[in-house]
Amino acid sequence: MNLSNETTPQCFSINNPPFNFPHTIASVYFSTVFSPLGLTFNLIAFVVLLKSFQRTHSRSRSSFLVFLCGLVVTDFMGLLVTGIIVITFHFTQFNWRRLDPHCHFCNYMGMSMVFYGLCPLLLGATMAVERFVGINRPFARSTSMTKSRAVCIVLMVWAVAGCISLLPLVGVGSYHMQIPGSWCFFNISSKASDMVFCLLFSLVGLLSIAVSFLLNTVSVVTLVRVCCGQDSMQRRRDYEVEMMVQLIWIMMIATICWCPLLVFIVQTVLSESPLKVPNLLLFIRFATWNQILDPWVYILFRRAVLKRLYPNWDWSRGSIRTLYPASFVGTIRRFTRSSLGGDVLGGGERRVSVETQSFNVKAPPSSP
Secondary structure, three states, X not given: OOOOOOOOOHHHOOOXXXXXXXXXXXXXXXXXXXXXXXXXXXXXXXXXXXXXXXXXXXHXXXXXXXXXXXXXXXXXXXXXXXXXXXXXXXXXXXXXXXXXXXXXXXXHHHHHHHHHXXXXXXXXXXXXXXXXXXXXXXXXXXXXXXHHHHHHXXXXXXXXXXXXXXXXXXXXXXXXXXXXXXXXXXXXXXXXXXXXXXXXXXXXXXXXXXXHHHHHHHHHHHHHHHHOOOOOOOOOOHHHHHHHHHHHHHHHHHHHHHHHHHHHHHHHHHHOOOOOHHHHHHHHHHHHHXXXXXXXXXXXXXXXXXXXXXXXXXXXXXXXXXXXXXXXXXXXXXXXHHHHOOOOOOOHHHHHHHHXXXXXXXXXXXXX
8 A cells, every 4th residue: 555645755755665677687696696796806905905005115105005995995895885785685575664664774875875986986086186196296295195194085085975975864865765676876856956966976976087087198198208208217117107007997997887877867867857767777787897897906907917917028127118119119209298398297308307317226126
């Protein structure tokens, strides 16, 4: 028997369980198979990062590993919190209305979806900023970025994502039960308050991806220019190349996994069209893959692994120049000089030469 609107809790006012939604995209197998796999991958990645953190002697590498650890913890907890609820529902078919008559449980899951969704995107943008400063302003960054400060930045990112996830509880948006009844998320509609939160969530995510893409592109061009420049004496940049490779893969995975959902939300609320549930579930699946694939970036794209895959490369030099043929190096040098105006590090070619020569000391071996 349907209850009246006066007695129906807000989270059940649009979609009221039970549901009959036999679509393939709502299959239980995705959650029961890939959630445990994602948790296992993140645990392995966390162990790998801890070992790298213990062995590293580089301050910039240490702070970068702090950000990576924060990302791994976020991905792990996101899969754990949401996966337990979804898998439990599929196996027990518990009654949401009876279990959660005041929508506290539904609000908790909706907040978790928003929080653990935004955190990886915001952390990716934060790491892009950190690497941009570390490569383009190495002296300013080396005196300001410590491990404790990196931890504080990670906590700040979590706080920002947490504040955004709390907005529906104060009237900006609302969390609702979603079909097929195993999860809660914010209401995607053209209603004024819901539209504001939908656009805020999507624009924060898209802006984070855009910042990551822009800063990572500049950092890669700068790094290639310095490593392939005319100066024969260069400071060791093996670990910087490793960090940039990892960061680029993190950005690519986040872009592929999250952009479909973020664009879908914006398109739905601005066009005032009805919500297409199969599309929403499909894009949520894509977003979940971000938490599953991220750990493999830390596991595979390490110098220890790359050395085994490409043993003929000369990994002992302080430059990646040996990884490219001479003709390619010349092309890159001409391209970066013309595109960056010969003043990437803020002081022209002369400053680059002085700064790189000042780092001509034997550095301790960096972590694998």
